[in-house]
Amino acid sequence: MSETARPILLVEDNPMDVDLTLRALARRRLANEVQVVRDGEEALAWIPRWERGEPWPALILLDLKLPRVDGLEVLRQLKQHPTLRVIPVVVLTTSAEHGDVQAAYALGANSYIVKPVEFEKFMDVTATIDLYWLVVNRPPR
Helix, strand or coil, rough: CCCCCCCCCCCCCCHHHHHHHHHHHHHHHCCEEEEEEEHHHHHHCCHHHHHHHCCCCCCCEEEECCCCCCCHHHHHHHHCCCEEEEEEEEEEEECCCHHHHHHHHHCCCEEEECCCCCCCHHHHCCCCCCHHHHHCCCCCC
């Protein structure tokens, strides 16, 4: 399955940020379906589904400040998984705190991006994510 056919998993609890991200991705006319989960527990529920053969996402966009299970715990469990740890995880969050950045990278985040407030800047970030992670980057199979 090509990277353009694989879904993107968006893990985000804020409805406005979900809408903004979906609008930005739609404007980029991505071929990838975007699957949205609203908390860390829903994100972790995908692990057994992927183990049973559902297509892995080409990319996971992960907020850190999530209800039920926080983003760092989701990242920890994904990156400790023997096969799923190769899925690229881009932390896309409002937190610019040094401790969050350090913790995310220590747990295996592939990238850490602080969400811009302005829509056009967010579009630029989305374009960069699209270009690098879904076009340029060559993931393992």
